[in-house]
Amino acid sequence: MSVTSAPLVPSSHVVRSSDLSRHSAAVFAAAEDGPVEVTRRDGEALLLVTKREALVHRRVLEVAAQLIAVSLDDDGSLADRLSRQLPWIKLLSPADQEVCARTIIETARGAFVVNEPVRILTEITAWMNTAKAVAAGRGAVDDWLPDAPVVADPRG
Incomplete structure (x- = not known):
C-alpha cells in the first residue's frame, strides 16, 4: 500500500515534457510565476520550481x-x-x-x-x-x- 500526499505548493501549470524541450523559455517563465508540472509518458511527473x-x-x-x-x-x-x-x-x-x-x-x-x-x-x-x-x-x-x-x- 502506498501513501501519497498533495504537495505543499500545488502546480499552477501542467506541460508535457515535449513542450519543455520545444518551448523551454515559456516553461521557465511560467516556473517563475509558480510550480510547473512536467508530465512524461515514460515516467513520473516532475515539478519545476525556482530555487527560492x-x-x-x-x-x-x-x-x-x-x-x-x-x-x-x-x-x-x-x-x-x-x-x-x-x-x-x-x-x-x-x-x-x-x-x-x-x-x-x-x-x-x-x-x-x-x-x-x-x-x-x-x-x-x-x-x-x-x-x-x-x-x-x-x-x-x-x-x-x-x-x-x-x-x-x-x-x-
Missing part, C-alpha cells in the same frame, strides 16, 4: 520539525520549549513569550490546514523582528509614538 521556492519549502519543513520537537517535549511551558528551538523568544517579556509561542503554534496548525505553510515563516519572522526591536530598546509603544494625537473615528 525550493529553499522556502525546505525552511518550512525545518520549522515543522522544530515544532514537532516542541510538541513532544514536556519540560517547561510552551514558551520555554519553543525558546530552545527559537532562542530569540527570550528577548520578549514573559507575557509576550507565551503569546508568541501560542500564536506560532496556532498559525502553524492553520497554515497547514489551508495549505499555506509559508504563513508560518511570516509569523515567525514578525515575532523575531519584534524581539529584535525589544532588544534594541524599542519595546514600549510609548517610545514609538510619543504624544500621539487622538484621531476622531472617521465612521461618524
Whole structure:
C-alpha cells in the first residue's frame, strides 16, 4: 500500500515534457510565476520550481520539525520549549513569550490546514523582528509614538 500526499505548493501549470524541450523559455517563465508540472509518458511527473521556492519549502519543513520537537517535549511551558528551538523568544517579556509561542503554534496548525505553510515563516519572522526591536530598546509603544494625537473615528 502506498501513501501519497498533495504537495505543499500545488502546480499552477501542467506541460508535457515535449513542450519543455520545444518551448523551454515559456516553461521557465511560467516556473517563475509558480510550480510547473512536467508530465512524461515514460515516467513520473516532475515539478519545476525556482530555487527560492525550493529553499522556502525546505525552511518550512525545518520549522515543522522544530515544532514537532516542541510538541513532544514536556519540560517547561510552551514558551520555554519553543525558546530552545527559537532562542530569540527570550528577548520578549514573559507575557509576550507565551503569546508568541501560542500564536506560532496556532498559525502553524492553520497554515497547514489551508495549505499555506509559508504563513508560518511570516509569523515567525514578525515575532523575531519584534524581539529584535525589544532588544534594541524599542519595546514600549510609548517610545514609538510619543504624544500621539487622538484621531476622531472617521465612521461618524
